Amino acid sequence: MPPTPKAAISVAGLVVDRGGNPVLRGVDTEIAAGSVTGLLGPSGSGKTTFIRAVVGTQKVKGGTVNVLGHPAGSKPLRRRVAYVTQDASIYRDLSVKANVAYFAALYGRDKHEAMRAIERVGMGDHANKLAGNLSGGQKTRTSLACALVIEPEVLVLDEPTVGLDPVIREELWDQFRDLAAGGATLLVSSHVMDEADRCDRLLLLREGRFIADDTPAQLRASTRAANLEAAFLHLIRELEGGE
Amino acid sequence: MSVRITFITAGRILRQLLGDHRTVGLILAVPALIIALISAIMDDAPQVFAQVGLILLAAFPFMLMFMITSITLLRERTGGTLERLMTTPTGKLDLVVGYGIAFGTAAAAQTAVAATVAFAFLGLETAGPTWAVFLICIVTALLGMALGLFVSAFATTEFQAIQFMPVFVIPQLFLCGLIWPADQMAGWLQGVSDALPLTYAVKALTEVRTNAEVTDAMWGDLAIVFGAVVVATVLGAATLRRRTN
Numbered sequence: 001m002p003p004t005p006k007a008a009i010s011v012a013g014l015v016v017d018r019g020g021n022p023v024l025r026g027v028d029t030e031i032a033a034g035s036v037t038g039l040l041g042p043s044g045s046g047k048t049t050f051i052r053a054v055v056g057t058q059k060v061k062g063g064t065v066n067v068l069g070h071p072a073g074s075k076p077l078r079r080r081v082a083y084v085t086q087d088a089s090i091y092r093d094l095s096v097k098a099n100v101a102y103f104a105a106l107y108g109r110d111k112h113e114a115m116r117a118i119e120r121v122g123m124g125d126h127a128n129k130l131a132g133n134l135s136g137g138q139k140t141r142t143s144l145a146c147a148l149v150i151e152p153e154v155l156v157l158d159e160p161t162v163g164l165d166p167v168i169r170e171e172l173w174d175q176f177r178d179l180a181a182g183g184a185t186l187l188v189s190s191h192v193m194d195e196a197d198r199c200d201r202l203l204l205l206r207e208g209r210f211i212a213d214d215t216p217a218q219l220r221a222s223t224r225a226a227n228l229e230a231a232f233l234h235l236i237r238e239l240e241g242g243e
Numbered sequence: 244m245s246v247r248i249t250f251i252t253a254g255r256i257l258r259q260l261l262g263d264h265r266t267v268g269l270i271l272a273v274p275a276l277i278i279a280l281i282s283a284i285m286d287d288a289p290q291v292f293a294q295v296g297l298i299l300l301a302a303f304p305f306m307l308m309f310m311i312t313s314i315t316l317l318r319e320r321t322g323g324t325l326e327r328l329m330t331t332p333t334g335k336l337d338l339v340v341g342y343g344i345a346f347g348t349a350a351a352a353q354t355a356v357a358a359t360v361a362f363a364f365l366g367l368e369t370a371g372p373t374w375a376v377f378l379i380c381i382v383t384a385l386l387g388m389a390l391g392l393f394v395s396a397f398a399t400t401e402f403q404a405i406q407f408m409p410v411f412v413i414p415q416l417f418l419c420g421l422i423w424p425a426d427q428m429a430g431w432l433q434g435v436s437d438a439l440p441l442t443y444a445v446k447a448l449t450e451v452r453t454n455a456e457v458t459d460a461m462w463g464d465l466a467i468v469f470g471a472v473v474v475a476t477v478l479g480a481a482t483l484r485r486r487t488n
Contacts, residue, residue: 091324
């Protein structure tokens with residue numbers, strides 16, 4: 001690992017309110033380029049809000065979010081950052097191929113590149129199926145293909161592995177690792193702890209604050225827990241004990 | 244704004260529309276059938292049909308484009324694809340104009356079928372040229388699209404979007420001169436009628452019906468309708484937000 005990895009995403013003092021309620025209460029972090037960062041936390045902890053702030057679709061109350069040196073969501077980033085939403089954002093009345101080809105075309109990429117992205121997510125046999133007729137996992141993979149086809153420098157994924165079978169989940173994580181090895185920066189939210197071990201760094205979000213921002217190994221060491229699930233429980237109890 | 248992305252977007256929207264065969268069938272057949280029905284009802288009064296049939300030719304694409312645009316755009320908003328598009332190089336105007344091109348094409352096809360049936364088989368006649376009727380119908384359809392685009396911002400469900408029909412479309416149809424001549428309405432209603440863009444589409448059509456040559460008055464009325472299209476489109480584009488709560 002390089003001594004001081006350049007930050008691809010830097011977040012400082014980020015505050016977000018939704019409907020008058022604080023969702024993010026001033027979070028800071030630096031995410032290194034070419035790494036996979038896991039964003040973990042219970043549902044309702046603000047994971048999606050954090051992710052939307054990084055891609056620039058969330059109204060923020062305070063703080064700054066910079067991606068690749070530009071303010072989140074600004075024009076130069078729209079060719080370099082891809083976002084995979086929690087519910088597959090694809091057109092149900094188009095085929096898998098037409099969906100991926102459309103997003104590819106927006107970036108000046110052709111149908112062959114679209115087909116390659118479809119193959120990569122293991123949807124080659126379903127390319128001509130209507131997206132609306134796919135299973136939940138297949139929709140997610142199609143949505144992912146729409147992001148992979150642009151070969152983004154920063155890939156932001158909101159719970160991409162929900163409802164996927166273990167084999168495909170494993171394959172996707174292998175791909176995430178490959179992308180990071182190729183220099184891409186990935187931010188992946190999840191609530192599955194066994195995925196946490198495949199990340200370079202973990203952010204644990206709880207009630208709008210990061211209660212951990214560390215590597216999996218260091219988290220286990222500092223909490224003296226056997227696994228990450230236990231480490232997180234330890235952190236949460238420590239926090240609640242202190243209040 | 245990018246012309247390339249605009250056409251890619253229009254192509255995607257048309258592909259979505261063409262994939263739904265039943266909708267395509269309804270778009271193409273229904274206006275022609277309704278105009279045929281009206282023609283049969285008014286069999287004894289061809290002069291009345293000459294007015295009503297001609298207005299319906301423009302009113303149908305107007306209603307239809309309003310409906311399909313408000314619902315398709317609402318789907319983009321609620322289905323998450325709009326949020327996704329806002330993180331891509333797609334500009335707001337690329338999307339909105341893309342919609343205009345796609346649904347304008349659909350409106351042109353619809354008008355072509357309905358006008359062919361009306362002029363060739365139902366004896367509809369105008370003193371002026373048919374192309375002028377066609378042009379007015381297309382611009383009126385774009386007006387429906389632009390209004391649909393704008394109101395989709397105020398609906399959170401498809402059910403609500405449908406309820407906007409009686410609010411934005413029906414009063415315009417009643418006041419534009421379709422069921423009663425505007426100049427025979429009460430003074431204050433004439434004022435309301437003058438403020439509604441569809442009224443000018445009807446005025447333009449009346450010019451074509453009664454004058455052999457294309458008149459300046461027709462161009463003036465059509466310009467007003469087109470102006471309303473531009474205003475509603477810009478307002479509609481302004482309701483698309485890159486950042487939301």
